[in-house]
Amino acid sequence: RTMCVLAMCPLQGAEVCASSGAGHPLRAVIDVEGVPGPGQPSGGGAFHAAAEDQGVTRSARWRELLSSGSSLPKLKSTAGASSTRPSAPFQKTLFDVGLVCSLEGPSNAEHSAPTISLPVTREATKKHRGERWGLSWREGAAPTKEEAKEMGAPERKRRGCRRMKRTEKGRHRLSSGQPTKKRKTEKQSADQEKVVGNSEALAETAVRTGDFSQDTVLRVLRQLDVPANFTRKNVMPVGADFVRGRLLGLYSYGGSLGVASGTVKHPWVTRLLIGALRSEAPDFPFTSIQINYDYASRPHVDKSNLGTSYILGLGDYTGGEVWVHDEDGSVPFALEGEEDVNAFYHVGRELPGVELQVRGTWTMFNGNQLHFTRPFEGERYSIIFFTVDRFASTPPEVRTSLRDKGFDFDWDAENLQKNLEEKHQQQAQIAKEVAQQKALEDRRELMQRGRCIGRVWANGWGLRCTAICTDGYEFCGSHLEKERWRTHGRMDGDLPRAKKEEMARTQAKWVRQGKRPPVSEGATILVPIPGWPPASAGA
Structure with a gap:
């Protein structure tokens, strides 16, 4: 592409010199026919601009423009101090024919002509891409793919941004842009269906043959798809973003109760786990089964559980014991971290407990007590059978x-109702203990500050203030306000002279009336009192 610089001039046959993009000198001739000069009326005409070494003429659109009666807009010279950008209509006209307004180089001051950059090319009909002005593109100009990507980057980076996706049929659909969750490809979906099929096939064979051994259960679990869960914040280890687990049976979330999706997706796995527990504890009631994989839960309380739970650990691992709070236990544990589990289990509290070895062992524990999993190494599965405490509100269809699906839970069992009442009573008792403990701790904290050192009038006997000191001071808030302690002074100092005389007169009056100080020690005695202090006080 060759560029030549033209000076738009109202004079016939004006010439200007320029250079090509390669540095070769060119001579362009401006041929203006009928273009009015200064002070002359508008008229039609033709405009010709040619580069001698290219032999390219681009005048068709200019001829059409001027022959229609239009005239070129008047522009201020760039040589002067008050040069301006061409008007919007004229810019549009220049872009329509492939001219780019430069307004930067020198121009002929005599004729007040701005410089115009004209792309000279053999493909005279090729459209110019345009030029970027500010934050938008000029009309008729299209950004390149890289430029469009750069312009749209801030919008795409915005969290929660929703964008249009094109389907296979060419239609658009709205989808949520969440970068943390990968969309499933066809291969991933096929692999997942294959895994589900393998686990279900193994579980069905085991159930039909009555094989509910731990080895069989472990073999099925290894084929089971255990998804990541991002919502169980109460059990996530510190620093983890998710845990792997699957719920089977009844779920309780917010105010709703229903059948967990995993129960429908894995019906034979559900029946296998039910049969495995029934072979160990035929009468244990439960509404739900929680499968955990490859994580050690942090200290927590199963607040939505009725209480008693059954747990079994499977896999090739070492460690992974379950610590449970037990007042009769011999394994102490002190809660650490930055967050309290609840008001009862707060940071810094040391509790007694027991450690349960659950690997290959069916074990019962109370999920309403604080518990957690010790660190482990290797492959670890844990299966917990429990009852949702809102079981009585479960809809009939659920x-x-x-x-x-195989759950033989007795929804009307009286012992379960009794257990639920006991749980509520226990929660009320815990709340009461927490309130009492908090009041005691607050009182202890106040006592550590000590009593105010200020003296009060006390009907003329000058006793010590009974209020607690403000944190960081020797006086209570009342004595600190406007330095009121100066009225009666400090207990370890003297009384102000005027107040001392007043207090002495008051005490003398009380003595004449047979009155005595309200306390045997601690009063500010300024006059002799017969028989004071009492003999018992000295003993």
Whole structure:
């Protein structure tokens, strides 16, 4: 592409010199026919601009423009101090024919002509891409792919941004842009279906043959798809973003109760786990089964559980014991970290407990007590069978669906209702103990500050203030305000002279009336009192 610089001039046959992009000198001739000069009326005409070494003429659109009666807009010279950008209509005209307004180089001051940059090319019909002005593109100009990507980057980076996705049929659909969750490809979906099929096939064979051994259960779990869960914040280890687990049976979330999706997706795995527990504890009631994989839970309380739970650990691992709070236990544990589990289990509290070895062992524990998993190494699965404490509110259709899935829970069992009442009573008792403990701690903190050192009038006997000191001071808030302690002074100092005389007169009056100080020690005695202090006080 060759560039030549033209000076738009109202004079016929004006010439200007320029150079090509390669540095070769060019001579362009401006041929203006009928273009009015200064002070002359508008008229039609033709405009010709040619580069001698290229032989390219681009005048068709200018001829059409001027022959229609239009005239070139008047522009201020760039040589003067008050040069301006061409008007918007004229810029549009220049871009339509492929001219780019430069307004930077020198121009002929006599004719007040701005410089115009004209792309000279053999492909005279090729459209110019345009020029970027400010934050937008000029009309008729299209950004390149890289430029468009750069312009749209801030919008795409915005969290929660929703963008249009094109489907296979060419239609657009709105989708949520969440960078933390990868979309499943067809291969991933196929692999997942294959895994589900393998676990279900193994579980079905085991159930039909009555094989509920731990080895069989472990073999099925290794084929089971255990998804990542991002919502169980109470059990996530410190620094973890998710844990792997799957719930089967009844779920309780917010105010709703229903059948967990994993129960429908894995019906034979559900029946296998139910059969495995029934072979160990035929009468243990439960509504739900929680499968955990490859994480050690942090200290927490299963607040939505009725209480008693059954747990089994499977896999090739070492460590992974479960510590449970037990007042009769011999394994102490002190809560650490920055967050309290609840008001009862707060940071810094030391508790007695027991450690349960659950690997290959069916074990019962109370999920309403504080518990957590010790660190472990290797492959670890844990299966917990428990009852949702809101089981009595389960809708009839959900109960029927769970029964069809293999759950034999007795929804009307009286002992479960009794357990629920006991849990509520225990929670009320814990709340009461927490309130009492907090009041005691607050009182202890106040006592550590000590009593105010200020003296009060006390009906003329000058006793010590009974209020607690403000944190960081020797006086209470009342004595600190406007330095009121100066009225009666400090207990370890003298009284002000005027107040001392007043207090002495008051005490003398009380003595004449047979009155005595309200306390045997601690009063500010300024006059003789017969029989004072009492003999018992000295003993």
